[in-house]
Amino acid sequence: xxxxxxxxxxxxxxxxxxxxxxxxxxxxxxxxxxxxxxxxxxxxxxxxxxxxxxxxxxxxxxxxxxxxxxxxxxxxxxxxxxxxxxxxxxxxxxxxxxxxxxxxxxxxxxxxxxxxxxxxxxxxxxxxxxxxxxxxxxxxxxxxxxxxxxxxxxxxxxxxxxxxxxxxxxxxxxxxxxxxxxxxxxxxxxxxxxxxxxxxxxxxxxxxxxxxxxxxxxxxxxxxxxxxxxxxxxxxxxxxxxxxxxxxxxxxxxxxxxxxxxxxxxxxxxxxxxxxxxxxxxxxxxxxxxxxxxxxxxxxxxxxxxxxxxxxxxxxxxxxxxxxxxxxxxxxxxxxxxxxxxxxxxxxxxxxxxxxxxxxxxxxxxxxxxxxxxxxxxxxxxxxxxxxxxxxxxxxxxxxxxxxxxxxxxxxxxxxxxxxxxxxxxxxxxxxxxxxx
Numbered sequence: 366x367x368x369x370x371x372x373x374x375x376x377x378x379x380x381x382x383x384x385x386x387x388x389x390x391x392x393x394x395x396x397x398x399x400x401x402x403x404x405x406x407x408x409x410x411x412x413x414x415x416x417x418x419x420x421x422x423x424x425x426x427x428x429x430x431x432x433x434x435x436x437x438x439x440x441x442x443x444x445x446x447x448x449x450x451x452x453x454x455x456x457x458x459x460x461x462x463x464x465x466x467x468x469x470x471x472x473x474x475x476x477x478x479x480x481x482x483x484x485x486x487x488x489x490x491x492x493x494x495x496x497x498x499x500x501x502x503x504x505x506x507x508x509x510x511x512x513x514x515x516x517x518x519x520x521x522x523x524x525x526x527x528x529x530x531x532x533x534x535x536x537x538x539x540x541x542x543x544x545x546x547x548x549x550x551x552x553x554x555x556x557x558x559x560x561x562x563x564x565x566x567x568x569x570x571x572x573x574x575x576x577x578x579x580x581x582x583x584x585x586x587x588x589x590x591x592x593x594x595x596x597x598x599x600x601x602x603x604x605x606x607x608x609x610x611x612x613x614x615x616x617x618x619x620x621x622x623x624x625x626x627x628x629x630x631x632x633x634x635x636x637x638x639x640x641x642x643x644x645x646x647x648x649x650x651x652x653x654x655x656x657x658x659x660x661x662x663x664x665x666x667x668x669x670x671x672x673x674x675x676x677x678x679x680x681x682x683x684x685x686x687x688x689x690x691x692x693x694x695x696x697x698x699x700x701x702x703x704x705x706x707x708x709x710x711x712x713x714x715x716x717x718x719x720x721x722x723x724x725x726x727x728x729x730x731x732x733x734x735x736x737x738x739x740x741x742x743x744x745x746x747x748x749x750x751x752x753x754x755x756x757x758x759x760x761x762x763x764x765x766x767x768x769x770x771x772x773x774x775x776x777x778x779x780x781x782x783x784x785x786x787x788x789x790x791x792x793x794x795x796x797x798x799x800x801x802x
Contacts, residue, residue, distance in 0.1 A: 384594075391501055397489060415451065420454035431456040452464065512575075518564075553745065563575055590745065597622075620660040622661060624662065640681075659685075662690070663692050665722060688760055730794055743784075744757060745782075747763065769786050785800070
């Protein structure tokens with residue numbers, strides 16, 4: 366028999382997917398706390414009265430993880446370990462009717478912009494005065510800073526506009542105030558995120574304002590690193606590069622998803638850019654910001670991708686020698702433009718092509734890392750893991766990029782502090798060093 370022995374008003378939030386979802390969960394937690402509720406993030410202890418799952422619906426693997434997580438907590442509810450189960454986020458936004466029909470044991474489903482309604486269901490009020498205040502799920506020394514929501518780009522493969530809606534920029538004043546609040550509470554690194562950061566400002570200011578926003582953020586006292594993510598290549602505002610070069614606390618780093626290089630693929634993907642312009646942009650990034658670390662993302666196995674297209678992409682990776690690179694296998698998503706195409710690249714071929722790209726990138730990364738041996742870099746330390754302190758250089762974003770590892774028995778650093786590290790040895794995706802100051 367089910368017995369209620371749970372702690373009243375205890376809420377646990379589970380976050381799946383990208384950094385944008387992390388921010389959404391942090392905002393939700395801030396609102397719940399302000400309403401006097403006891404909220405935690407992914408609490409392992411079975412003391413929650415309510416579990417809220419913030420889902421991802423981006424590609425097949427992410428959707429499956431979200432469904433598996435929902436079913437796990439449905440079983441927890443059946444076993445009496447939780448009282449109420451709420452699902453929100455991208456998967457719920459996109460597939461709410463299907464989810465309600467297939468998994469009716471969930472108490473409530475909400476979409477990506479339903480936070481006030483979700484709070485009301487829990488007896489809480491949406492507090493507008495809390496804009497910019499949230500409970501961080503990351504270590505306090507770094508925080509994601511979302512500058513806009515949604516996307517206006519027509520990329521054929523992407524379901525983000527379906528789940529997140531049209532592009533909506535936040536005002537510069539609101540963003541800067543949030544950055545100041547974060548800095549006052551100990552944040553040293555801001556990770557700028559959006560579905561499309563280079564589109565920032567076009568909707569509310571009628572011109573691209575990313576360069577001006579970065580300049581304002583660089584003046585926030587206490588912020589030592591600012592890192593730019595998810596810059597769309599088509600229509601890239603080149604004045605951003607001047608700001609990156611000139612401002613000491615803006616990292617020489619950019620995350621710019623290119624997806625492919627074959628003109629045939631770029632046209633079908635509706636990327637609004639050609640191979641020639643893509644290569645020119647990569648060269649311009651390096652010319653205007655010497656030493657900039659470029660991270661990109663590619664898609665393997667898009668409909669119609671021939672072996673020749675794949676080999677062209679491999680050659681581009683070889684020639685470009687990106688500092689950081691990730692690969693997705695193409696996912697055939699309903700209601701996207703590409704869904705009308707025949708998903709004609711077999712799954713095994715998609716995986717083989719993705720592996721070939723990553724094997725090439727592993728070699729490139731290893732060679733680039735070998736060149737760092739004997740050099741000293743400023744590193745920000747995130748955690749202690751086993752026998753090592755783990756940190757990152759200016760060229761590395763959390764979770765997705767390389768790490769700098771220093772032996773704890775011979776070195777001491779405080780988590781959340783910067784230190785200078787001399788690189789003693791290197792592997793393909795890790796650097797090993799000694800603290801020198």
